[in-house]
Each structure stands twice: as C-alpha cells, then as structure tokens.
Amino acid sequence: MAILLKNATVFDGERFLENQSVEIANGKISRLVSAAETQSIADEGQIIDLQGQILAPGFVDVQVNGGGGVMFNDQRTVEGLTEIVRGHRQFGSTTLMPTLITDSFDVMREAADAISAAINANVPGIRGVHFEGPYLSLKRRGVHAPEFLRDVDDEAVGLFTRGDLGEVIVTVAPECVPNEFVATLSEKGVHVCAGHSAATYEQIGEALKVGLRGFTHLFNAMPPLANREPSVVGAGLDDVESWCGLIVDGYHLHFASARIVVRAKPQGKIMLVTDAMATVGAEEKHFNLYGDTIHAVDGRCALDDGTLAGSDLDMMRAVELTHKELGLELGEALRMASLYPAQFLRLDDKIGRIAPDYDADLVAFDKDSMKVTQTWIKGEGEEH
Template structure:
C-alpha cells in the first residue's frame, strides 16, 4: 500500500487546502446517505453538504460511487504487515503494523503487547510514547494483554512470563503519553484494589485469559473492569450452575465484549448467540491479528514456536490457536453474512462501538462535522476497501 504522505508517515500532516469527497454513497455512523459530499479541512470534517453544491478553492476527490464509511477501530492488534509488536518495540514496527491493517479499513488501532517480561513491557511503553508523540497515523493507544493471567487459561501466552502483578506495573500502565491504555488481566489473579486503581486512573481494564467464577467476575466488574477480551476464548464455558465470566458478561448490560468472528475462534452459531444475549451496542469486532495480516507471510515465530496460517486459521503445528489471520473488513463482512447483522450495525461494531469504549466517540466513529477525517472507502461489489484517509490524509491499496 502506498500512502500519499512524506517519507516518514509519522510526521504527515493534513493539507491546509480543503478537500471535497464527492460522488459517493455515505454511511455516516447512523444511516446510509445519498446525494451528500464531505468537506475536509485541516484533518477534520468541516461540513456535510449537498453533492451538487458549488465550492471554491477546494480540491475534489471523486469517490466513483463507492461507499464511504467511518474508519474501523480495532482494540486488539498483536501484529500485521509481517511484524509482531513483541518482536520489535519501535516506532518503525508500529508503523508497519498500522499500515498492514490500514489497507483493510482500520484507521485506529491499539497495538497489542502480549505476555512478556517486565523489561519488554517497559520497552513497549517507550515505543508507544514515541509513536504518540510523533503522531503516528492510526495509533491512538496501546493494549497490554497480559501477563497477569490464569495459568490454566493462558493459551499460547508463554508460561514463563505468566505471573503475579509486578512491582511498578501500576506506574507503567498509568504513565502519560501512551494515548488510550487498555489492560487485559484475569480478575481472580490480581488484587481487587489494583483493578480499582487502574480504572480510577482512566485505564480501560478488560478481563481475559481467566478462570474466574461468576462471583469473581462480578466482583471484578464492580471494581472497574469494563470489558471482556475475546469473549468465549481463553475462559471457562458457560454452565447451568456456573455461568462463569461469560454469564457475568451477559448479566451486566454495561460490559463491552470483544468478538473474533473468523469462524475458528467461535462457531458462527455461538457468535449469533452472543448477539441474541448481549445485543450489539456493547460488542466490538476485533481481529486479534498476528503478523500475517497485511503481508504475504504464511507463518511467523512466536516465543520460538512457528505459527502457521492455513485457510484463515493461525495455529501451532499441534493445532493450538494462536491469534488470528483476520482483517477488519472481513470481520464486518462475516458479521453481516454469517451472523445476520444489518450491514450498518456491523459497521458500527467495527467503528462507533469500539470508539465509544475507548472514549473517542467524539472524535472518530462517525462522519459528521467536527470529527476527525478518518474514512474507509468500500467497493460494495467486492466487499473490498479501496482507499482510506486518516485525519484527511489519503492512501490507496
């Protein structure tokens, strides 16, 4: 993918010349709109106007009748473009990951650093501060997934790094300059007051890789846990007399849930059940993507183990799932086609709802005056993203 930007895209700034995006169909985050155009100035949407209205001193971009939607928001991205965040903690690595996902419509993501040593977590936080400081396009925060997990539910997270809360963890998670910070942990293995302190400091806390009972999960929610990472995966199944964390998430209307809809992590019928129980406004489509997304790689190395991509499934040679090979445009398509969700609602599950969870829904997730000019342009005949814009700067696939 080639972006219309300077050689160092982290220093790209939107043009001061107004741009009019016209001759397209628009999904504004609420409804599909015909006969309108979007005026962009200084990286923001300045107005939605009639497509035929006269304009002066304005650069015209013809959308060719395609569908303009709010850019997708992915809160769980371990890698992309051939790169894993755990392999290299640098701005260059984060740029590679972001560009790997941008071609599929993701204009905001949280690079996700999975279970590792505390020193590597510190390196990740340093890279993130540099990325945020340089305004790296698409990167608005960081997701620390682990290492404070249930050993029984760690999945492919390295056993040697799963541990109790480190001294200094609170200071690491709450240091300034990292944008939005999300932390996934197992509520039964961390002190309740640690959750409360994080939540009170503005950190988004999710439960995941957990063996929590219903009561432990409920206590965690009361302490400040506001979401569940990849619901159903790496947690006990819901049972008639022990609903566990899944039942607790269904029981609490305010809890957000990430959902991997690739058909490998969840049977589509299970995902439809989630929607029937939970509704859609608290569901965030996530990719849990690894290095293969946005690259020509068919395998990569994780903790010294080779992970293989086959038919859209990522797994070790023994068959254990290891993240996903899913991109966000495919997640939207599968949500519509396999889960039976209205297309507009599927788009919201990939944009407005995760933006709301991150507290960014006054900036992204809608095409409306005052919002950042973050868009994806979809060819509806092929369900492919053909162009994106981040703060008004466009790129082609």
C-alpha cells in the first residue's frame, strides 16, 4: 500500500519545495506530487498529514560508537546494533555506520560478524561498519587503549574486504601503516580515513595519492595547524577531493574553528558526525569503556580527568548547531548530515535525496523546535 506524506515543506536534498507531497511505495520514493494532485489520489493509500513540518532526507552518521545505552565494543550482536539504531533513530538518523573503537583482532572479527548478521537480518539503518583503529598513533590515541594499538595485523585486509559488511570505513594513522595498506584497501572499495594521527603534511599527501578519502573528526586527536607545520589538519583543509568529518557540539572544536573549516573546504566535502557514545538516546548518562567510567554532562562525554571520550551528540542537534551557531543556511546543514556523507559512502544514488527511486529514508521535524517527530527507513515509519 502506498503512503502519501502531505502538507510538509519538502527539502529534497538541494532545495526546499512548497506545496508538494511525497509518495512512498515498496520502500522507495515513488513520486513527488503537487498539493492539487494530492486529493485526487487520497483514496489510493494511507495519508499522513505532516502539518507544516519539514520533511528531509534521513541523516547519515558515519561515526557512531554507541547509543540507546549500548556500546558496540561491548555488545557485538544483532540485538546490540538494533538498540544503537533505536537510540539514534529518534533523532533523525536513518543510516548508521556502527563504529568499533580500537580493540583486539578477535573483537574486530566478532564485530564484523555482527554487522554481517544485522545486514542479513535487514536491521533498519545498518549499511556498513566503521573500524576506528587499531592502527593509530600512540601520541594521538585519545581514549583508545594503548595496549591494543599495534602494527597492521596479517589478516586485516581480509577482514576489511570480506564482502559481507556493506560499506566499510577504516580510520588509520597514515604514519603508522604502509602506504601499500592504504592503497590495497582503497582499491578494494574501503573508505580509508586519517585520524588519531601525528602525521606530517607530507605523509598525509602520500596517503592521499594512494587512496586516502577522508579525515575522521578533523582537529580532534591530531596536531593543530601551525605556520610551518600544516600537519593533518592543514592537509585535510588543503585537499579539495577528500571529505572531513566534524563534531559540531561546541566541545570538540570551537564554533569559529568549524566556521573556518566550512569556508576552507569546497562545498560538499564536510560531513557532520556525532562520534556518539552509549548515552545518546539513553536515560543513563554514563557508561564504561575499557573499564573506565565515562560521564556525559551537559552533552559532553569525558573521563574523570577531563579527557574527551566521544560525544553525547545526536544528529538533529548537530544540524541545529550548524545552522544556528555556524550560521549556515538550514539546507546546507541538512546536506552536511545527509547528502554529503551519502556521497562519501558512494550511496548517493540510494539515499541523501528525496527523489523517485531513492530509498524512502526520511525525517520529519518541527522547524521551530528542531525536534524530530517521525522517521521512515525504507518506507517503514516510526513516530517519536
């Protein structure tokens, strides 16, 4: 049965459209119809009146460590992944890349098996996996456990390219892995990003030449941009082809720094990410990581010593802060949360737009309160 979403301001991924309704059938967007046509097809299926809300492409979060009270590292199961999706869906995220923080190779393998099983079980919103580590810089490890940081495992390429994990992101410190490793993964379709790295500008440049595609949470866990040492940040800003993830929560980087990044990179190359931990979508605002208790206070996740440990950020809040604090028009903030990460994942022929034949992954939210009221994943709706 077709579903017609009417009486909304439709953001199609490029522009806002008034007096349009969106028809969903068989998990896809079948067509956009004018308000005048809406009544004529009213008897053909279910009609949902969105009462003037904004209807936009669902958000795409490429860095999600946890949510709904669950950390992926701790619950490497279909059930755990389902809870993470539940925690984030209420804030508009309809595509997630569950992110495994640095751990043992056995844990990495178990995480991969869980992702494969979740994809086979059609768990809504799971389209791949992000391995953040373990091939990272000891100097720039953040909260990643030093005992798990190591050289590239012999079986790493096989794990990352096994073929049943959907889209795969791997964050590495380029100075800690051979360029051949980056090249091999890139050639096999893996999205390789630089993060938790102390690399020089030149080292990043060499990695970019062989397939490095992005930068994980730019500015965080990497040296600052300096006059004679551009480092990772400078390389990320200077390169016009790569994508940069930004955690726009007011804690991971100053809003002014975020505005500078947006002005420095070509339009379309900045993705909003949450780097979210278990506290998003959960009543309890604390969790354990490697045996340490991390608390979320006023949206900031940190160890007792003040070290940042992921975020308590959801994607709707990231869009709101990008719009209001960075001063970007709402459409661009929405693209940074949907279309641009979809392009990074090479999924922009399926998600990131409201157009015929795209997956019906959608979010409806109130334009005044910026609160999500409903989401759809492949046409299946849920109220929030």
